[in-house]
Amino acid sequence: MTTLRSDRLSRFTTLALVIAAASAFVGVLVRGDVGVALDTLALCLLAALPTLRVAVLATRWSREGDRRFALAAVALLLLMSLGVVAVAVWR
């Protein structure tokens, strides 16, 4: 069995969550341009995490020789990118 327990991704996720929460909290208190910048940082951090998780899984599975699922993860990332481009252009 392979898990993501207690590994670097889990620690990175925790760190990113703490930074995002602190950034959003201070951003709400401060307001103004600095507040907006901190709020944007919180959003960008959070939005990057799910995609980053798939990218890390693709790399890990590829290294472990689990190529079928590594390929599926890469295909999903490509599909998501294609979807964003297709919908942005279509509109």
Place this chain on the structure above:
Amino acid sequence: MSEAARDLLIVGLALMTSTIGSIGGLGGAILLVPLLTLGDMTIAEAAPLGLVSVIAGSVAAGRRQTNDGVVNHRFGIVTELGATTGAIVGVLLAGTLSNTTLTIVLAAVAMLAAVGGAWRRGVRWKPDPALGAREVGERAGSLAGAYRLNDDVVPYAPTRMPLGVALMAVSGVVTGLAGVGGGFLKTPLSSEVMRLPAKVAAGTSTFTIGLTATTALLLMAIDGRVDVSDAALVVLGALAGGTIGSGLQRRMSPPVVRRATAALLAVISVVLVLRA
């Protein structure tokens, strides 16, 4: 209402809906968006905040759920290939069906899934005394795995994958057409069609709806529809809600998770009909 009271209300609503959404893997947006529109927000303004709540709840819950071994990433990625393909087709076809028709279809599917989840009795996968804590997690090279249930370890192996992925694609088309995340379709499909344990279905759905919501939020950001100040308030509430919800899910038995999910699906169905 003062600005501070409005801010606190947004944080409180995001906390409550993310807590509920993380227990059943349904995401909180389908509850948060209608609640926000009861105030002075339009659906167009509330929708991006709903997506932010899904992402924050997903990431916050995902950390604990991954540690508990209730997220099957391989299963999530394979089924998400179908759901994302369907969602892209759905978004491109948006406008071909009226919003009312779509909402009623979603409500009917949610109610059907609620009845299906509530109908089933007992647990499908039993603990295996031969398995230890080291076996908790996903099995490399397959979609099978094992999760921790109290002091026991429960092995499982999803079935009917071709049918499940095809239905995920159909659910993707419907959610893409309607502009919703689709957690309330993914969880019952995983649990009742592909026979994933209720807790693993909820944990895996929480992971995949974060991906769907990220893509949708990016598109809304391109359109300039994201108010970052309100989004930050939602982030605060949803991060706390995701953490609380995943903690509650850990303490619940699989039948309780399944019944709670069924009850939520019934509520969502009613909310959808009221919106229609």
